[in-house]
Amino acid sequence: MELNHIADRIEALSAQYAEVYGIERSASWALLKLTEEVGELAQAHLTSTGQSRHRGLSPDEQERVVAEELGDVLGMCLVYARQRGIDPELAVTDKWFRYERGTPAAADPERPSLSPPRTP
Secondary structure, three states, rough: OOOHHHHHHHHHHHHHHHHHHOOOOHHHHHHHHHHHHHHHHHHHHHHOOOOOOOOOHHHHHHHHHHHHHHHHHHHHHHHHHHHHHHHHHHHHHHHHHHOOOOOOOOOOOOOOOOOOOOOO
């Protein structure tokens, strides 16, 4: 499954969630939710590495929670990208893969923009 397809599905679920709970979504909301999810991932990591109380969870359950929280972080990254009009596949490939040998420099004028032009 491609990242943009996943982003589309998560965006639809996020919109559904917002409708059910009467939440007005925006880029700011998505960024704050992302921050919330990173905090939850940090807590799960601390628990799974013995740096916090075990919360009554077995080691396997703790690892499952880490994976679920990571899924939330990734999902909210995609929601934030959609809210900002950023193509997540292009953003990741442009930022990370430009360091691979033989990959054209990010300054290539023929390369598409990561996001739509901002209006003043």
